[in-house]
Amino acid sequence: MNTYNIIIIGGGAAGFFAAINIAEQNPNLKIAILERGKEGLQKVKISGGGRCNVTHAEFTPSELVQNYPRGEKELLGPFHQFMTGDTVEWFENRGVALKTEEDGRMFPVSNTSQSIIDCFLNEAEKHQINVLYNHSVQSIKNKNNNWQLASNQGEFYAEKLLIATGSNPKIWKLLEDLNHTVVQPVPSLFTFNINDKRIKNIPGVVAKDIEVKVVDSNLESSGPLLITHVGMSAPSILKLSAFGALELAKRHYKFSIEINFIKQSFEEALDHLKTLKQELNKKTIFKFSPFDLPKRLWQQLVLASGITEATTWADLNKNQLESLASQLTKAVFNVDGKSTFKEEFVTAGGIDLKEINFKTFESKLHKNLYFAGEILNIDAITGGFNFQNAWTGAYIAAKSMSK
Structure with a gap:
């Protein structure tokens, strides 16, 4: 039996960011990331033409939210908790300096997404986060406010669950079985x-x-x-x-x-x-x-x-x-x-925002179920805004889950 305090489904940007923040805030928690692919962080790898457009140099929450066709109203509060300046500081504190280009997009000074990937992998190893690749989740069940997951490689149990799988129809279907409403996805960028x-x-x-x-x-x-x-x-x-x-x-x-x-x-x-x-x-x-x-x-x-x-x-x-x-x-x-657009595939659609508590990014339907990133019906224009949504949601969820 694989038992953890916290399981995160999705080894992408939001998943790793949340796991690292949880581990830093509460080192006693046992954390696992379940990633269906043979390696994670693939979207990070190709973002910004392989340079990773980490965020955008917009430092006012009311201005930042205007770049989100879906999520503008809901993200205003969260951006007051964690936004662009916090993202820059977070990466710089872990050895990844960012630079701003003329159009406001922010990239690693190294000009390669590998800097972000290495940062995440090193931090995950440092905090003993268990990253399990080739683990495709087949079912999600709620048992007495605890979570039971079946993957293609066995069963897992956790007190708290964060879903950060991006636009994943298979996971959306499992969430519909838990009575969450999914706004059907359409291409956005x-x-x-x-x-x-x-x-x-x-x-x-x-x-x-x-x-x-x-x-x-x-x-x-x-x-x-x-x-x-x-x-x-x-x-x-x-x-x-x-x-x-x-x-x-x-x-x-x-x-x-x-x-x-x-x-x-x-x-x-x-x-x-x-x-x-x-x-x-x-x-x-x-x-x-x-x-x-x-x-x-x-x-x-x-x-x-x-x-x-x-x-x-x-x-x-x-x-x-x-x-x-x-x-x-x-x-x-x-x-x-x-x-x-290039290799970046962004969709409008996902978990209905009315079913999320944006003070914690927790489900309003199920206790100890959290979401971050594009699994939600939030998307943005190009320029680093989709990643900023991922960092903000993952940080706030992590803060709540680590308690």
Whole structure:
């Protein structure tokens, strides 16, 4: 019989973070992590292109929560207990210094996720946390407020149980058997597949600051835009995908977006173009962009406006001016499908937040059952926010479980 004070299901970021914090707060507790894979921390390994985007340099709870399409209201209190500054201090106290990049993302100074993995594994060994790999949990039963688990490698018993398995349909099903409600998952962070002549031959082009909205909806976003070989990506698109996860799933990922490439109104752009027609009359339009736009993107928008490569500003007629102003401020692209963002797969969905006590991250239905990370119906835009949710939930759960 394998008996522990605390068992954690899931050997990922939240699982290890919780286990280490529990062990530090109460060294007398016997702790085990059950991980279904042959090694843990795989999401940590691939995060941020293999550098691990640990958190984001946002230090005000009310501002930080705005990056969570699901969980904004619930995380406000927890972020007052443990948030970005605490995360930075936690890792630095264990020998992992973090740095902030221009866009606010925070990474290990080493520029490799292995620093985070090594930190977790070393701390787990130091605190004698039993990490059991290739242990797939088959059943979870509550017996007199204690927990009985069956795995493919035997039975386990624990006084307290933390589930930190991320988006795991099999575990969600076991939790439904315990009367928890699971909000069905849909993809949250994804890029848009777009087959359009205007962007077909310019993959790699970045427009620094655009506005984009989903036609016939209230969904809108802004920020950098990246043209890819299959469509569009970068923060403006990823933010739209996160906040629009449920709506875009309902549309089966077939919808139209409208892009304002220069963040001016149609009328402002038209007036600007008319001024340029006077000032640059003998110059050809195609050769350079008078706006802060990449040259190759400008050229595609010019061609899409029915303007040839040889046309000068003086030759522009009224229809061409209006067409170009339209392409610059309200260009419509048809989205047909989605692609996973890099190797990071984030979902909207999970345990219904109404069933969680966010002062402790304990289940409201079962005593001594806790949750942390993406097992809950919480997700964020890209930039280190999903990890911050994991650290915060795991820390608060650990604090409660170690008592």
